[in-house]
Amino acid sequence: MPERITSVQNPRIKAAAKLRQRRAREQQGRTIIDGVREIDRALAKGFPLLELFLCDEMLVGAEADALRNRVDSQRDLNVYEITRDVCEKLSFGERAEGAVAVANYPDTALDASVLSASPLIVVLEGVEKPGNLGAILRTADAVGADCMIAADARTDLFNPNAIRASLGTIFAVPTFEATTAETFAFLRAAGVQMFAARVEGAVSYEQVSFAGPTALILGSEAEGLSGRWLADDVTNIRLPMRGIADSLNVSTTAAVLLYEADRQRQH
Known part of the structure; x- marks a missing residue:
């Protein structure tokens, strides 16, 4: 029988609750995962959980039953x-x-072994909002992207809000963290064509081919992409803006580009 915890002052509970704060996550090297679906997907992908806290009276519905069954199969x-x-x-x-649940932070070092013969890679530079990170991961998962790289990230990748916003797809899409310079070198070594989304991009996304090995590079909403991506082997693309706004939310831009890449790759 699982140990029963009834006090919010329990040391294990207090340590887990502190993981809402980034400093505590960095100090403990751990994160906290909310939600039945998210935890079930973490377990399904073999993500190592250190602790799992379950409230039986609150676990209702088919997804909760599926989680119970999966937990019962874990030794x-x-x-x-x-x-x-x-x-x-x-x-x-x-x-x-x-x-x-509580889990150790995974290894987020760049790893070329996850790439397919014709990879589709998403790069987010300077991302600040965990909600955007999670939303982009959901789209990356939906189109079967090989991986996502956070370059010079300003939020921790496994922020509990990012996990929640991703609906657990963060456990299915290989997710890496690196500097912009390291990311640029990784993409060059992988032999992918690089497309940087910029408001002032010279070419519309509708006019380029994403059919081959491709990296889609997006910047933060506040600052856009750094000058590092103004290189001869990077194509600057734009989304046409016919109204008064000059740009879209970064997660919306990512969705447009990823689904266009997916469309082209299916033909």
């Missing part, structure tokens, strides 16, 4: 039964679903 998983009060202490805002 070396530290599972704790918690009360509703403890679950609400651990969970993000009012989104308590009865399942919260």
